[in-house]
Amino acid sequence: MNKIDPKIIFFGTPEFASGILESLIGAGYKISAVFTQPDKKVGRDRKIVFSPVKKLALRREIKVFQPESLREIRIIRDIGKIGANLFIIAAYGKILPKEILDIPEFGAINIHASLLPKYRGASPVQCAILEGEKETGITLMLMNEKMDEGDVLVQEKMEIGENETAQILLEGLEKLGAKMMVGFIPDWTSGKVNPRPQNHSQATYCQIIRRQDGKINWNFSAAEIHRKWRAYQPWPGIFSIIEIPAKDGKNQPKRIKLSEVEIIPRSETGEDFGKIIKYNQNVAVQAKQGLIVLKKVQLEGKNEMDMADFVRGYPDFVGSKLE
Known part of the structure; x- marks a missing residue:
């Protein structure tokens, strides 16, 4: 099969996602647009702060979308008009509805910082440390409309150091996720990967940290x-x-x-x-x-x-x- 150069929309928000986006750009992949969370007002002076992904996208002159909701007909139409054939998601902070997931030819791939089905949800790195796990990892998953329940594409493990903090562990997982994603895209778009369902009976969940x-x-x-x-x-x-x-x-x-x-x-x-x-x-x-x-x-x-x-x-x- 001939090599396919995918046209990508990237969905992500924090530093973890920014590092992965940077690696995709550095590897020569075409990022047609970026979706990230709306700007936040922080501090006593309510200063507007951009997400790390937005900052990177603006530096790279990539079009940025920041919808409050992905369910508006207008947003779904805008995504369709971009003409992307692959979506990549990393810590975006919103679940993509089926109407959006059905758009790209090669689906929507989520980069999740745990060995699914363990630690589905918003804080998998923190949960792994809290539970005393000795290892965690990255899962590349084909997204569906449910939270972290899609078929697994590939997984790689990473050891958790005895005194390692979430911040340090997340930096390592970001690098691992970026390396995996950059290398995985050619195999995926050329049809060399067979997704496998998760064992939902073994699923565990983690909540938003407050x-x-x-x-x-x-x-x-x-x-x-x-x-x-x-x-x-x-x-x-x-x-x-x-x-x-x-x-x-x-x-x-x-x-x-x-x-x-x-x-x-x-x-x-x-x-x-x-x-x-x-x-x-x-x-x-x-x-x-x-x-x-x-x-x-x-x-x-x-x-x-x-x-x-x-x-x-x-x-x-x-x-x-x-x-």
């Missing part, structure tokens, strides 16, 4: 809390509540973010979970089955500080308790 998910329960094991810290880097991070003396002499509850932590597993230091102690020259918090060593923290309304500086400013910190 800021409040970072709240620590000190009755959990140190290993579980450390996995939570790894999973929620850089956002939303993990935090607790501590009573801080106010100017009127009364204690005031404040959120304290644990920006950098280490784990001392299986340390028997009592069962007063959440208590802040000194342990081998470290400041640590008692958890079930171990200690969480604090390296850097950020008190609500303050800048991030290392522990030595923080304890100098708050001498009663050691001996108090995190809730």
